[in-house]
Amino acid sequence: MSLSLMFLLVLIVCFGVVLLLTRSTETERAVRRRMAVLSQEAVKKPTAEGTILKQEFLSPTPWVDDLLASLPGTSAMLNLVKQAGAEWWVSSVILASLGCAVAGGLLAQLRFDSAAFSVIAAIAAGFLPTAYLFILRYRKLQACETLLPQAIELMAGALRAGHALNSAIEMVSHDIPDPLASELRMVYEEQSLGLPLRDALMNLLGRIPRDDMRFLTTALLLQKETGGNLVQILETTARVMKERIRVRGQIWVHTAQARVTAWVVGAMPFVVFVLMNLTSPGYERLMLDDATGRTAVYVGLFMWAAGVLMIRKLIAIKV
Numbered sequence: 001m002s003l004s005l006m007f008l009l010v011l012i013v014c015f016g017v018v019l020l021l022t023r024s025t026e027t028e029r030a031v032r033r034r035m036a037v038l039s040q041e042a043v044k045k046p047t048a049e050g051t052i053l054k055q056e057f058l059s060p061t062p063w064v065d066d067l068l069a070s071l072p073g074t075s076a077m078l079n080l081v082k083q084a085g086a087e088w089w090v091s092s093v094i095l096a097s098l099g100c101a102v103a104g105g106l107l108a109q110l111r112f113d114s115a116a117f118s119v120i121a122a123i124a125a126g127f128l129p130t131a132y133l134f135i136l137r138y139r140k141l142q143a144c145e146t147l148l149p150q151a152i153e154l155m156a157g158a159l160r161a162g163h164a165l166n167s168a169i170e171m172v173s174h175d176i177p178d179p180l181a182s183e184l185r186m187v188y189e190e191q192s193l194g195l196p197l198r199d200a201l202m203n204l205l206g207r208i209p210r211d212d213m214r215f216l217t218t219a220l221l222l223q224k225e226t227g228g229n230l231v232q233i234l235e236t237t238a239r240v241m242k243e244r245i246r247v248r249g250q251i252w253v254h255t256a257q258a259r260v261t262a263w264v265v266g267a268m269p270f271v272v273f274v275l276m277n278l279t280s281p282g283y284e285r286l287m288l289d290d291a292t293g294r295t296a297v298y299v300g301l302f303m304w305a306a307g308v309l310m311i312r313k314l315i316a317i318k319v
Contacts (some may be wrong), residue, residue, distance in 0.1 A: 001146050065091075083206075084133045085137075086133060144179055147176055147180040149245070150176060165220070166197075172184055182255055183208060187203070197224060201220060202217070213238065219237050
């Protein structure tokens with residue numbers, strides 16, 4: 001095993017141990033989130049209109065925040081960070097991406113001595129922080145989607161007991177676990193500070209962009225504008241969401257074989273490449289040093305990506 005590969009493995013193991021030992025508890029994360037919100041409310045960013053609304057910053061450094069605000073794509077990255085529930089600045093994500101890209105490119109250059117593979121490795125490594133945010137976002141949205149029917153039933157019960165909608169949202173935020181509890185608590189706090197219900201619900205939908213949450217916000221806004229029995233509307237919405245969860249579970253079971261096949265077929269080329277390289281160092285140079293071999297690698301990667309997207313399209317059944 002080469003020295004660079006040994007160094008990379010030791011670095012990954014050490015980094016994983018440090019993350020495991022320094023991981024904060026859920027209470028500490030909740031306290032830090034609340035303190036960050038309070039600190040952002042305390043720091044007023046001057047604007048030409050003199051708005052009193054809370055400003056969303058991209059970096060704790062003012063000049064970096066102004067620079068990032070003028071760049072395209074930073075608002076989408078900010079939305080991704082909020083949807084993932086991460087305590088990251090956009091500047092931190094960009095800095096981490098650049099660091100991963102440089103490290104990946106250097107390691108690939110030391111191991112393969114190929115400019116093309118170094119560029120590919122740098123690009124792939126640069127997307128690792130964003131991929132981690134997408135994983136956090138998926139987990140958070142899945143958890144919120146699972147808890148949403150229970151939250152709606154509790155909200156309907158509070159309304160039936162005579163509470164107002166704002167009070168019902170506040171009560172539900174204390175009776176269900178995170179991450180949905182913190183999102184509903186934010187809706188309650190925004191309304192308490194004077195934000196209209198429509199704006200608060202639209203902010204909630206922006207943080208949880210799922211169809212079930214869209215059903216809930218639409219039902220609440222339509223009832224507010226047209227009237228009707230809100231308790232019955234919420235109970236019907238909860239039943240529809242439970243049925244959708246049941247159908248999605250059945251689809252998940254029936255498509256399990258296709259998903260496992262996609263994972264195995266998609267990971268097999270890379271696993272075989274790594275194993276062959278570990279058992280026979282320098283074996284890949286017969287292919288990478290030749291122009292025809294590099295062309296075959298590029299074509300293979302393109303066909304691999306097309307196959308993965310095709311399998312995902314086949315098993316992606318909308319409910």
